[in-house]
Amino acid sequence: MTTNPGKFNSYPPFFRPNQTVDHVEHGSKSESDSCSDLNSDSVPVIDFQLMKPENLSKICKEWGMFRLVNHGIPVDLLRQLHAYANKLFSLDFESKQALLTSPMLYFWGSPALTMSGKVQQTGPCSQNFNWLEGLNVPLSKMTQLEYQDPVLESFRSLLEEYGNHQTRLAKAIFTTMAQDLNFPPPKAASYLSPPTGILRVYRYLQCPMAEQRWGINAHTDSSVLSIIYQDQVGGLQVYKNDKWLDVKPIQDTLIVNLGDMMQAISNDKYVSVKHRVKVNKNKERISMGYFVFPHENAVIESSKYKPFTYADFRAEKELDLKNVGIKIGLPRFRITEENEL
Numbered sequence: 136m137t138t139n140p141g142k143f144n145s146y147p148p149f150f151r152p153n154q155t156v157d158h159v160e161h162g163s164k165s166e167s168d169s170c171s172d173l174n175s176d177s178v179p180v181i182d183f184q185l186m187k188p189e190n191l192s193k194i195c196k197e198w199g200m201f202r203l204v205n206h207g208i209p210v211d212l213l214r215q216l217h218a219y220a221n222k223l224f225s226l227d228f229e230s231k232q233a234l235l236t237s238p239m240l241y242f243w244g245s246p247a248l249t250m251s252g253k254v255q256q257t258g259p260c261s262q263n264f265n266w267l268e269g270l271n272v273p274l275s276k277m278t279q280l281e282y283q284d285p286v287l288e289s290f291r292s293l294l295e296e297y298g299n300h301q302t303r304l305a306k307a308i309f310t311t312m313a314q315d316l317n318f319p320p321p322k323a324a325s326y327l328s329p330p331t332g333i334l335r336v337y338r339y340l341q342c343p344m345a346e347q348r349w350g351i352n353a354h355t356d357s358s359v360l361s362i363i364y365q366d367q368v369g370g371l372q373v374y375k376n377d378k379w380l381d382v383k384p385i386q387d388t389l390i391v392n393l394g395d396m397m398q399a400i401s402n403d404k405y406v407s408v409k410h411r412v413k414v415n416k417n418k419e420r421i422s423m424g425y426f427v428f429p430h431e432n433a434v435i436e437s438s439k440y441k442p443f444t445y446a447d448f449r450a451e452k453e454l455d456l457k458n459v460g461i462k463i464g465l466p467r468f469r470i471t472e473e474n475e476l
């Protein structure tokens with residue numbers, strides 16, 4: 136493999152090849168790697184222009200995810216965003232730390248951030264690091280600032296445009312789901328709150344021991360909906376029929392994942408899909424995801440869960456990450472016979 140010697144200056148020191156040699160022997164991926172017989176072409180596809188409750192219903196119940204085509208996000212916008220993300224991530228690590236601060240915040244090692252934007256360490260062991268770096272971009276704050284740096288300002292304005300498209304898609308998809316689930320309109324309005332929308336731009340780093348590390352470990356998203364653009368490198372997998380299935384990159388398509396909040400508000404009719412991201416020995420991967428949540432204080436009422444708000448869910452998740460090292464998520468709120476007694 137020929138690598139540009141300066142290239143690893145852009146990596147957080149922990150992930151530079153000479154730094155990681157001594158982690159090789161320790162630990163391995165703990166999640167089962169049995170892969171699905173399903174062909175990755177079996178990922179369901181929804182045409183945004185033809186979306187109807189009856190097309191979405193079965194897919195949301197059985198898969199909790201789908202590929203979205205005909206979404207109307209200009210291909211040129213996706214290309215430009217990818218190019219800018221690549222340019223910014225290629226800066227020296229120290230420059231990224233200095234330049235990319237709140238509200239467009241640079242982080243690395245885990246996608247789990249606290250409310251104040253710190254990475255939540257999930258235990259003392261370096262094996263728990265995810266092989267990624269990212270930018271956390273709260274959309275509500277993107278219209279209120281103007282960067283002096285021209286590259287950053289162009290990126291900000293492209294992200295704002297991308298965020299507007301993603302918000303348009305999320306509203307339309309959620310409205311169609313709300314029709315399928317027969318939500319009364321006021322409930323539907325509190326369960327999807329566009330001002331909570333955030334973007335996550337990730338660069339998954341080249342990893343010399345790709346077989347032993349994860350880009351992101353298996354998880355479900357906490358969101359109502361997540362909409363992901365991935366480049367052509369690949370690595371995203373979803374869990375279906377007890378096996379892992381590759382979600383093959385297909386140019387200019389998006390991946391929609393249903394999150395935990397969607398599962399809860401649908402009273403478990405829909406599922407929050409388990410997924411993970413593999414890393415690559417020779418290539419970096421860029422993805423740009425949008426995540427949207429319920430209104431913070433909207434009480435989620437259903438027969439399967441104790442009434443709770445997204446704020447309760449987030450607080451519980453932060454505690455579990457700190458104390459148990461993993462997100463427990465919905466089971467914390469589910470009514471079990473034990474809870475009922």
Ligand SMILES: O=C(O)CCC(=O)C(=O)O
Nearest residue numbers: 246356363365371412422
């Ligand atoms: O990068 C991806 O394709 C998925 C990212 C993801 O699962 C997440 O941020 O929750």
Ligand SMILES: [Fe+2]
Nearest residue numbers: 354355356410
């Ligand atoms: Fe995810």
